[in-house]
Amino acid sequence: MAAVSTATHPESLSGRERILAAAAQRFLAAGYVETSLRDLAADVGMKAGSMYYHFESKDALLIAVLERGMTYMVDAFEEVEADVAADVTAEQRLAAHIAAHLRALHDNRAFTAGHVMLFRTAPQAVRSAVLPLRDDYESSWTALLSELLPDRSPHDVTMLRLGLFGAMNASIEWLDTGRGTVDRFARLVADQFWNGVGSGASGKGTQ
Amino acid sequence: MAAVSTATHPESLSGRERILAAAAQRFLAAGYVETSLRDLAADVGMKAGSMYYHFESKDALLIAVLERGMTYMVDAFEEVEADVAADVTAEQRLAAHIAAHLRALHDNRAFTAGHVMLFRTAPQAVRSAVLPLRDDYESSWTALLSELLPDRSPHDVTMLRLGLFGAMNASIEWLDTGRGTVDRFARLVADQFWNGVGSGASGKGTQ
DNA sequence: AAATCTGTCTAACGTTTGTTAGGTAACGGA
DNA sequence: TCCGTTACCTAACAAACGTTAGACAGATTT
Numbered sequence A, B: 001m002a003a004v005s006t007a008t009h010p011e012s013l014s015g016r017e018r019i020l021a022a023a024a025q026r027f028l029a030a031g032y033v034e035t036s037l038r039d040l041a042a043d044v045g046m047k048a049g050s051m052y053y054h055f056e057s058k059d060a061l062l063i064a065v066l067e068r069g070m071t072y073m074v075d076a077f078e079e080v081e082a083d084v085a086a087d088v089t090a091e092q093r094l095a096a097h098i099a100a101h102l103r104a105l106h107d108n109r110a111f112t113a114g115h116v117m118l119f120r121t122a123p124q125a126v127r128s129a130v131l132p133l134r135d136d137y138e139s140s141w142t143a144l145l146s147e148l149l150p151d152r153s154p155h156d157v158t159m160l161r162l163g164l165f166g167a168m169n170a171s172i173e174w175l176d177t178g179r180g181t182v183d184r185f186a187r188l189v190a191d192q193f194w195n196g197v198g199s200g201a202s203g204k205g206t207q
Numbered sequence C: 001a002a003a004t005c006t007g008t009c010t011a012a013c014g015t016t017t018g019t020t021a022g023g024t025a026a027c028g029g030a
Numbered sequence D: 001t002c003c004g005t006t007a008c009c010t011a012a013c014a015a016a017c018g019t020t021a022g023a024c025a026g027a028t029t030t
Helices: A015-030 A037-043 A048-053 A058-083 A090-107 A109-118 A124-148 A154-173 A179-195 B015-030 B037-043 B048-053 B058-083 B090-107 B109-118 B124-148 B154-173 B179-195
Strands: none
Touching (some): A015 A109, A037 A048, A058 A109, A058 A124, A090 A109, A090 A124, A090 A154, A090 A179, A109 A154, A124 A154, A154 A179, A154 B154, B015 B058, B015 B109, B058 B109, B090 B109, B090 B124, B090 B154, B124 B154
């Protein structure tokens, strides 16, 4: 499990943690290149040069942010696998994972959403540094979906996973944070993904 | 630095068009800020200053790219509405729109995918310039889904649309271009969205 | 032939950027 | 008391950026 929630007591954190939290927020809001180290330093009450005591470069700072973001996601996935009862249906198990993914995404928005938004355009060196963790998470999901959908080809499973990721991850662009909202969207996605939207009866039963 | 392969007949296009095409490609591949006007000029065999004869600023160039991208999408939508037969089922009509969206997305990848990837992080002035066109497209889809899913609340319809957009648009990050691949993914998305993935019979009937 | 328009180039400007070298105050252990 | 470590600051560096003004060749128009 990773570090503490930075949201509450910013002044009690070490310099390194404060930089990390501010960086995640600014990177997500404004993008990596458009965030200057001078602005970032001002956020935590430092001067730009001082941050090189904590991070060896701007790229290293981004790597730390992206890695923490992905760690949150991996932890959330494993937690569900550990907690889920043995007798749940496939639909329930999938719904639990969808809810966990979306909660992790919005709870530590700066880091996790940062990862989703920034990975693609990050410098090559940064991408390959973060890739292993990312691959871990993706293959966890692939394994899960393969197990739940035994009749589907591996190729279909991959595409379904990518489609599901797209639907969930895009929510960071429009979904207002708030547990109620996130959980509601999670139920909608899970129901839609499993039962579709066309059948007259939309599984509102689990309300 | 290496020059980018410009579309088909680069030398037959006007200077303005060549700049536009190269900009769309570079913006998508590398991002807006990380693309310099000097690199861009080199792509079309010019010097940076010369491009100010065609565009009044870098922002104006981005606006032109984003607007063209969204225009492609709007056109694709209207074309389906015009062509679709009167007696098709709701599922078929939706499938046609999904296929059209995905085809438009991948056919003019530089512009349309550019729009999807770049809008969120574009400078405020750019975003508000492109917003009207974007809103047009989104409300077309909202209207369509409301009509196809009369039992759903407007709020659910909006969320379903956003989820569907997320699933489709994320494909520009991983789907290898190629008509066959795109159409196959379109069928998968349409079937999954309408019928879900849980029912033992996965509507492979339309193969 | 003269004048105008078109499309490009050169050369520079002011600004901002990531990064580094060297300094300094506070503090804890020997 | 001396020493080393921790955590910051100051000041500067070279490079890259968007943008502009002015010049210039070729075509087109008058």
